[in-house]
Amino acid sequence: MNNPFALFDLPVAFQVDSALLNERYLALQKSLHPDNFSAASAQEQRLAIQKSAEINDALRILKDPITRADSIIAINTGETENPEEKSNNDIDFLMQQMEWRETLENIENRKDTDELTAFAQEINQIRHAILSELSTALDAQHWDIARAITDKLRFIKKLQAEIERVEETLLDF
Incomplete structure (x- = not known):
């Protein structure tokens, strides 16, 4: 590697x-x-x-903080994982994902740019908190916890891309 x-x-x-x-x-x-x-x-x-x-x-x-973390984990454990091949077992986070997607869908349907801006800021704050958790887990060499946190970051990254897509759609009106 x-x-x-x-x-x-x-x-x-x-x-x-x-x-x-x-x-x-x-x-x-x-x-x-x-x-x-x-x-x-x-x-x-x-x-x-x-x-x-x-x-x-x-x-x-x-x-990229996600690939950087993946690299640190792989260097220290000798193991690389394909994130697409595993499932997330954090039920609470899976429920949160569904709530966020529903919120974004509702914002898009209402075409509410102010609510979209507030939602984007909220997700960005959550991203920063998750990055801090990841840094702590990596410093403590808690590799399994760090892997789980990078999974959360992958979702947040996709959600932020979806927020940007909705923003572009709303601004085209």
Whole structure:
């Protein structure tokens, strides 16, 4: 398994120094720029392109809190999970999901932009609270709890995308 933290010479931690990450990303990409390999063999050019793609993937992983958490869990446990293949057993959270979806559907039917804005703010606050829970679970090395929390974040991310879709629909009127 590739370790995106090692690629950027960063500690394996949920909190990432964004400025340092961006600085190291630019330095790595600059070193792999095609101009640097214009006189190199075809194989060296392919390796540079491959390494550049690896760096882009690592950056994507580290910038997204969900994939960053998944990576931390995998690095520490040696186990990777496919979130699409497992089910969420948190009945309370499943009920909450249904309530949120119903709320969003009602807002969309009423075409109430003020209520949509308030709902979006509420979900964003919940997202921040869940991110804090995730950070705590990862720091305490409670991997199963952290996995469950990343599942919640995946749902919140989808819900926020759905909120944006409704917002675009309402603004088109």
